[in-house]
Amino acid sequence: MRIAGVDVGLRNSVSAVIEGKKAAVFGDYRELLGMSIYAVGIDAPLSFPEKGSFRECERELLKMGIRLFPSGADFFRKVGERGIEIAREFRRRGIEVYEVYPYATRMILDIAPGANKRSKNGLDAIKNRLHDFLTFDTDIADHNQADALISALTVKLYLEGRGRFVEGIDGAILIPEIKK
Numbered sequence: 001m002r003i004a005g006v007d008v009g010l011r012n013s014v015s016a017v018i019e020g021k022k023a024a025v026f027g028d029y030r031e032l033l034g035m036s037i038y039a040v041g042i043d044a045p046l047s048f049p050e051k052g053s054f055r056e057c058e059r060e061l062l063k064m065g066i067r068l069f070p071s072g073a074d075f076f077r078k079v080g081e082r083g084i085e086i087a088r089e090f091r092r093r094g095i096e097v098y099e100v101y102p103y104a105t106r107m108i109l110d111i112a113p114g115a116n117k118r119s120k121n122g123l124d125a126i127k128n129r130l131h132d133f134l135t136f137d138t139d140i141a142d143h144n145q146a147d148a149l150i151s152a153l154t155v156k157l158y159l160e161g162r163g164r165f166v167e168g169i170d171g172a173i174l175i176p177e178i179k180k
Contacts, residue, residue, distance in 0.1 A: 001038045003159065004029075005100070005151030007144045008044035008083045016148035018156050023134040025145040029086060033093065039159065040090050041100035041151035044083025045071035047171035056168020061175075064166075066104045071171075098158070098174040102150035108176050109133070111150065117143035 006029045007014045015029040017037070026032065032040075049055045053070035054062070061068055069076045087097045107113045111129040115122035127140050133153055140146050157163045157176045165172040 001159075002036060003152045003156045004032050004035075004037045004040040004095075005148040005153070005155070006032075006040060006042050006044075006086060007102075007147040007151065008042060008079055008086060009144065010078055010082060013082070013086060014144040014148045016145065016152050018134060018149070018152045021133075021135050023136040023149055023152070025136070025138060025140060025148060033089065037090070037093075037095050039096040039098065039155050041098050041155040041174065042083050042087055042090075043100055043102055043147050043151045044086075045076070045080035045171070046083055046087050046097070046099040048072055048077070048080060050170050055170040057166045057171045057173045058168075060166045060168065061101070061104055061173065064104075064107075066101075066107050068101060068103070098155050099172065100151045100154040100174050102147040102154070104173065104175045105150050105154045108178065117146060 003018045005016045013029045015026045015032050017024050049072040053072040055071055058068055071080050090097050112125035115125040117123055117126055126146050154174055154176055158174055162177055163174055164177045165174055
């Protein structure tokens with residue numbers, strides 16, 4: 001079963017695919033549209049708050065100590081709109097779509113949560129820790145590819161029974177869950 005992840009950008013949305021434990025990164029998400037994909041995790045808000053800057057699910061993540069940008073902020077709205085558009089494309093093809101937040105996954109699974117993903121050392125720390133979960137032959141070149149991989153990993157874990165939704169009336173974010 002192939003699971004995909006998409007890191008949404010305004011110009012380019014990077015993608016990754018996991019099959020079993022093997023992972024691969026791709027360029028633009030459109031490369032995935034012809035593939036047989038079971039589910040996709042999208043790193044972007046897939047809804048907006050009914051009022052205010054934060055959705056209820058985002059407030060719940062904040063209570064867990066997980067920082068994030070408010071989906072209702074003007075500067076972030078275009079990313080959310082693009083994410084919703086991409087989600088529609090996958091759903092039209094019968095693919096399950098989940099909103100994910102890679103930083104939450106990093107925090108929960110201890111994937112170098114304090115590392116700056118935009119620095120070489122931080123990205124290296126994230127890549128090294130990702131090897132505990134996945135195998136990948138190609139190098140992860142930047143933080144966008146890392147986020148796409150982590151998005152797919154989040155969905156994979158959920159489908160294996162190791163995830164849950166942080167929900168509110170205005171949205172839901174899928175996060176991994178550590179079973180005790």
